[in-house]
Amino acid sequence: MNLPALTARVIEFRDQRNWAQFHSLRNLIVSLNLEASELLELTQWKSDAEVAALAASGEGREALRDECADVLIYLLLIAENADIDLDDAARAKLLKNAARYPVDRSYGSSQKQPPAREDQAG
Helix, strand or coil: CCHHHHHHHHHHHHHHCCCHHHCCHHHHHHHHHHHHHHHHHCCCCCCHHHHHHHHHCHHHHHHHHHHHHHHHHHHHHHHHHCCCCHHHHHHHHHHHHHHHCCHHHHCCCCCCCCCCCHHHCC
């Protein structure tokens, strides 16, 4: 299913329950962050290995899946409310990131803004 079709299903679900009245842009953004916090909570006090095991276990994987779905649903509602085409937005952001983080300066680096290589310095 593509994003527009999924968004339509989410909107249908929302509208069947008359929940649009609660879905101001601000409320949706707050809700997205609350759901993202619930996703984060699944990893609290766990090592990287424990989090990897969570994704591999039945119950843990279902919890992870549910929280990811909640985040996605709110993101779709935000984009619909703000008239943002997420596909276009993601493509445009990838282009911006490619310019900001060229492979030759960013490869293998976790720095936010990798320094210019010495042979590129002015």
